[in-house]
Structures are given as C-alpha cells and as structure tokens.
Amino acid sequence: MQSWWQLGEGFGQAGSSLALYQIECAFCGERDNWAIEHRAEKRKPNSRKVLYFDTYKCGNCAGYVMVFWSASESSGGPMGGGLHAYRVLPWPLDIDDGEEYWPATVKRFWKQAHTALSREDFDAATVMSRSALQAVTRSQSAEGNDLYGEIEDLESKGIIPKIIKDWAHEVRLLARPSAHPETxxxxxxPNDARDIVQFLDYLLEYVYGLPHRIEEYRSRRAPEQSSDEE
Ligand SMILES: [Zn+2]
Structure with a gap:
C-alpha cells in the first residue's frame, strides 16, 4: 500500500461497513462485544472516500481498541457490495501452544500462566505456574508427600540442579497464598508474578528442552559416531 488512502481499495473484507464482529479484544479475548466511544473521519476532497478513526469499548472488560478503517470508494454505490479494510491497535498478543514434546498437562498450564500474565491476572499467573511446576514433577515421577517433597526428590535424583530447586521452591511459596488463601x-x-512465569520457561527448557535437543543432536551424529568407534 503506497498511501493510506488506498486502504480498502481492491483488498479487504466484504461489505462497506466495518466487520466489527471479527475484532478481538486485546485484553480479554472477547469478540463482537463493542460499543463505539468516538469516531473521527477524514474525507478525501472531491471524492466519496472516507477514512474512519474509531475508538471502541469492550463490553466485557472495559478496555479500548482504536480501529482505523475505510471502505472502497465505489462501496455503497448503485452496485452495492464493496470492500473495506481495517487496522486495529492494540491487538491480542500471541501466546503459542508450547513445544510439542512437553507433556500435555504441562503445556496446558504453561499456556494458562502466560495468558493470565498477558491479562495481568497475577494471582492466576502464579497459581498456574505452580500447577505447571507440579505437572513437571509428576511427569518426572517425583516422589514425595507434597510439592515440597517432590521438588526435593527431583534434586536428589539429579533431574534438576540446586539452583533450579531453590527457584522451584520460590514458585511454590509465592503461589501458596493464592492457591490456599487466608481471609x-x-x-x-506483578514483578514477582512475571519472574515466576519466566522461571517456568527456564524450568521447561531445562527439564524438556535440553534433553530433547541433545537427543536430536545425537541422532543426527549417530552415523559418524559409529565409524569413530572402529
Ligand atoms: Zn475486553
């Protein structure tokens, strides 16, 4: 696109009015629950072309998005139909699904921890990090009466080093009030919650990522190694 005046000309969505139902709230993920808060417009001289600068409010979380959009100049004319295109700010931050070699439960909790963080639900982020941590200890067949014991067990078996163990206990302690609240x-x-979720990333890299990469590396080198053994 050479000019913003070309927005909606020859590309975009069907129809000459904004496809608001497609726009997802960047804060809570809700769709099609928008109320217009403000609209400004700029009209091209001697033309039917209009650029709209809209602000919409989310009916679920009261967040806002700005939508810049325009319909093609021929839209709404005698032929009807037409096209329009839009740009939205802010957009939902992408949270991926994790690595395919992580256990399914770990992946699910990991994603929920990151999703909670993106929505600034800090209690939920710490609780989900703790749940992910517990899913990790279980996936490694850790033994113990509780999460404390399972973390200790993983270190005693050499699955995690002391520094990871120490931080795992911090996750456990930070999430405890949210998981088991007093009145x-x-x-x-918030900074603690962000640190804890980041720690979870390191933990998963250590427990699953590194062994996976070493495995890949070895299987790639296997033919060479067998000739070296002669
Ligand atoms: Zn929302």
Whole structure:
C-alpha cells in the first residue's frame, strides 16, 4: 500500500461497513462485544472516500481498541457490495501452544500462566505456574508427600540442579497464598508474578528442552559416531 488512502481499495473484507464482529479484544479475548466511544473521519476532497478513526469499548472488560478503517470508494454505490479494510491497535498478543514434546498437562498450564500474565491476572499467573511446576514433577515421577517433597526428590535424583530447586521452591511459596488463601491475602507483586512465569520457561527448557535437543543432536551424529568407534 503506497498511501493510506488506498486502504480498502481492491483488498479487504466484504461489505462497506466495518466487520466489527471479527475484532478481538486485546485484553480479554472477547469478540463482537463493542460499543463505539468516538469516531473521527477524514474525507478525501472531491471524492466519496472516507477514512474512519474509531475508538471502541469492550463490553466485557472495559478496555479500548482504536480501529482505523475505510471502505472502497465505489462501496455503497448503485452496485452495492464493496470492500473495506481495517487496522486495529492494540491487538491480542500471541501466546503459542508450547513445544510439542512437553507433556500435555504441562503445556496446558504453561499456556494458562502466560495468558493470565498477558491479562495481568497475577494471582492466576502464579497459581498456574505452580500447577505447571507440579505437572513437571509428576511427569518426572517425583516422589514425595507434597510439592515440597517432590521438588526435593527431583534434586536428589539429579533431574534438576540446586539452583533450579531453590527457584522451584520460590514458585511454590509465592503461589501458596493464592492457591490456599487466608481471609486477608496481600496482592501478588506483578514483578514477582512475571519472574515466576519466566522461571517456568527456564524450568521447561531445562527439564524438556535440553534433553530433547541433545537427543536430536545425537541422532543426527549417530552415523559418524559409529565409524569413530572402529
Ligand atoms: Zn475486553
């Protein structure tokens, strides 16, 4: 596109009005629950072309998006139909599904921890990190009466080093008030929640990522190694 005046000309969505139902709230993921808050427009001189600058409010979480859009100049004319195109700010941040070699439960909790963080649900982020941690200890057949014991067991078996063990205990401790609340729990510090989720990433890399990569590396080198053994 050479000019913003070309927005909606020859490409875009069907119809001459904004496909609002397609727009997903960047904060809560809700679709098609928008109320217009403000509209400004700029009209091209001697033309039917109009650029719209809209602000919409999400009916679910009260967040806002700005939608810049325009219909093709011929839209709404005697032939009807037409096209329009739009750009939205902000957009939902992509959270991927994790690595295919992680256990399914770990993947699910990991994704929920990141999703909670993106929505600034810090209690949920820490609780889901703790759940993911527990799913990791179970996937490694850790033994113990509780999460504390399972973490200790993983270190004693050499599956995780001491530094990872220490941080795993921090995850456990940070999430405990949210997982088992007293009547008057203080809020989770957002920076703590972000650190804990990042730790989870490191943990998964250590427990699953590195062994997976070593395995791949070895299977790639296997033919060479057998000739070296002679
Ligand atoms: Zn929303």
């Amino acid at each position: 008057d729990e203080a809020d989770v510090d």
